[in-house]
Amino acid sequence: MKVAYIKPFFIAALIILADQIIKIWVKHHMYIGEEIKFMGNRGMLHYTENNGMAWGLELGGDLGKLALTLFRIVAVCGIGYGVVHLVKHKYHRGLIMNVSLIFAGAMGNIIDSTFYGVIYNYAPIFHGRVIDMFYFPLISGYFPKWxxxxxxxxxIFFRPIFNLADSAISIGVILILLNQKRYFKHETVEESSINSEMVEE
Incomplete structure (x- = not known):
């Protein structure tokens, strides 16, 4: 396998490692709700734990939490298989890199929800909470009364509190959407050629 195709796996591993290092540091050095400001009131670490999906949504009770975690595991297995498929079939390197970012982010959050409850002795396996800490309330004010x-x-913009894994997922998805014509150009050309040959026959 060429170095160019090994690089996405290496970067994914680095993101997962960095994400876990940050989360563990926050868990051991901050209390929930504590803030460490590094951009005044516009950027800070704000320790919180997410018990459900993005935006604080939850599935009801322990069964809902278990279902969510198991769904995440199945999803990340599918994404991992997708990365391998893209590499084997030599898809656009940018696409492979961005899907790898999504894989790394999903894996980073799965580690939390699968193992953190057991490691920190507050919940059984698959019932852990995801640690979030980055908060950038860049703009605040009031909506007009009318x-x-x-x-x-x-x-507040930007209101969500997120982690490195969330960032990796968001960047991967956004870059795929912005570059989809370039990423899938090769496949479109091949399909057009096949269709042309069928018409000629």
Whole structure:
């Protein structure tokens, strides 16, 4: 396997390692709700734990939590298989790299939800919580009173608290969406050639 195709796996491994190092440091050096500011009020570490899906959504009870974790495991296995498939069939290197970012991010959060409950003795296996810490409330203010539904309410951009794994997933998805024409150009050309040959016959 060429070095160019080994690189995505190496970067994915580094992201998973860095993500876990940051989470473990936060877990052992901060208390939930504590903030360490490094950009004043515009950027900080804010320790929180996510018990469910993105945006704090949850599936009901212990059974819902178990189902969510198992779904994540199945999903990350599928993504991992996808990366191997892309490498074997020599897809665009950018696509392989971005799918690897998504894989690394998903794997990083699965480690939390699968093992952290057992490691930190607060829940059985598959029932752990995902640790989040990066918070960038860059803009804050109030919606105009004339605005329907949200008029007069406060707003913060960017409100979500996230971790390195979340960032890897977001970057991978965004880059795939922005570059999909370039990533899948080769496959489109091949399909067009096949269709042309069939018409000629």
């Amino acid at each position: 605005l329907p539904f949200w008029g007069g309410e406060d707003f």
